[in-house]
Amino acid sequence: MLQATLITDSAAWNAALRHLPAAHVLQTWEWGAFKQHETGWQPERFAFTDEAGRTVAAASILTRRVGPLRVMYVPKGPALAYEDTDTVLDVLAHLEQLARQRRAVWLKIDPDVIAGTGIPGEGDEAARHPAQDDPTGQRVLATLRARGWRFSTSQVQFRNTITLDLTQSEDDLLAGMNQSTRRKVRTGPKKDVTVRSANDPADLRTLYDLYTVTGARQGFLIRPLDYYREAWARFIEAGLAQAFLAEWEGQPLAGLVLFHFGPKAWYFYGMSDNVERSRMPTYLLQWEAIRWAKAHGYGTYDFWGAPDTFDESDSMWGVYRFKDGFGGTVMRHIGAWDYVPNPLVYTLYERLMPRVLDLMRRAGRRRDPVDTGANTD
Template sequence: MICTVRSVNAKEEWHKILSLLNANQILQSWDWGEIKNRYGWDLERIVWEDHQTVLAAAQILTRSEIRFGINAKIMYVPRGPVLDWNNPILRKHVMDDLRRMAIRENAVFIKIDPYVPVGYGVEVNHNDKPDGVGIELVDELIQSGWKESKQQIQFRNTMVLDLTSEESELLSSFSQKTRYNIRLASRKGLEVRDGTSEDLNLLYGLYESTSTRNGFAIRPRKYYIDVWQSFMEAGMAQPLVVTIDDEVIAAVVMSMFGDCATYMYGMSSGQHTEKMPNYLLQWESIVRAKAYGCTRYDFWGVPEVFVDSDPLWGVWRFKSGFKGDVVRTLGAWDFASKRFGYWLYSNVIPSLLRLMQMRGR
């Protein structure tokens, strides 16, 4: 195999390459890279070729962070690289190139986060099915000096629903409780409509309310409005809002890339929960995704460990009723090209930040 590596500088060509590689991860899309570039990340899009045949691609984000006087350059490949992971020679070649790139760029480390399954199903239910390629890759990464990252940026596990069945068949495949709650919401007078750009500030308010109730941190308003607006303008996102008596009580922003729709952002006011708005909203998102031609619906995050102490357990109880297939992925892995700097970045600096937060500084 003779691989040449080159940069790609045109959106149309980049998305064509991703299509050739059957890559439907929106975080590798051109548009996601442009958004991150506006918020401090440098980016490079590269492709591996053998005699002009595309073999692999990676959108690489790079930034320098100064913390406590330490300048740390980090590199990140969100939901990438993308390639045929069944090819052991190719995957070794690409991973070796990424390691060399981190060293050449004088980065403290490079983080990868490819969509590579290591298994399917819920382990604790004894219905799991290991994925041999993913398990082999874990061993190869360890042998090559990569480490499983302490900082998992994206959800490691997810649930994916196959949309190729008819709507009636999809609905009948859901749990009895989920079907009941979808119908209950309709009987209670809830309605779902497509959102527009004019709704985005309202959606952020709902998202902020959701984060406060559920105890997770979010970014400033400007960031989310930019993300949602950019994806909408590119035809890669559709907000859906559920109302009762013209009051918006919940919403989702569904992203679409390739053949996959993703439940990327969900938010609600916390009002009228007894009317089950989120069940109706999720069903309408699935219906819209199918109408847009998507064949997969990604629920974007389920527990890392399927026990009731997991932070996503409540979310899982809701999502599991839609009976998608659980996909357990490789997660994020780091290669430390500067071991001491990586140790400081991964251990000492986070501890100092936590101490400062505790002291209210």
């Protein structure tokens, strides 16, 4: 059996997490602290060690009260080697016991585990991205079902994404783009667009202004400036984020905020103005972010989000087409799963919460697409 230890030191936590398989930036100390500061989730970080004292798994668990009830969430975690069935079983058993002890309505996990690659079904998209199941992911799914976990009706993070292999040369990365995207990447420099680092505090206001324009254009609600200052500045200061601005004659045209941790970088935020769009600033911006991630030793670039259904009816279709143009592989994750200590309470909660969320939406508190990379042009 593994030994679970509560970690209370930020540096020790990130150091242990960084080298684990399936480690994710949403499991870092900073993400838990951000969620606590902004939304009231209470983080706890557990490291799991084997008999030799080696850390083999980690889970940052967020807990929140909803009236008299309590819910628990492990965003993009836990982190561990999911091909090791014994470790998977031990960690799941600990999480289940903790949920029972806390009398939680549910405990949700959303590990960075691939169920398969490519696009199932028929049609042009499926032909371009042939589907293949991942054996490890399929075993994890079978384990969760066998232990009574439920596929969550609330998929907090994206189940699907596109990732780019950064171990390739820059020439190979360019060659892997579709012809239209490659042409648009090259348009920016020809039309005097430049890209620079935008990590200074003054730049955050510029990024926010561009984000408000993007939100108005694409129809999503923007939170107050202080929210994004907290999100972006906290991670930039911790060395876990890098911001960029694309400019023309000193005028900001587009921005991008890249999060990075372990072996991977994630395109979390994209924003652009409504002017000078023919200069294709977002394409050059994306390419420079990819080049930055590669130059800094990251092996994978995650475009963070793709449709659940790969056809034009999906609201993310335009976003997907933009990202897909850069090449890469469609990744289908296993998604979020709920452990339910008390099925009756869970059923009542699931019936009532949609009504509560509907009232919140009517009040204008619509979820903002922090993680959509919601810039498609």
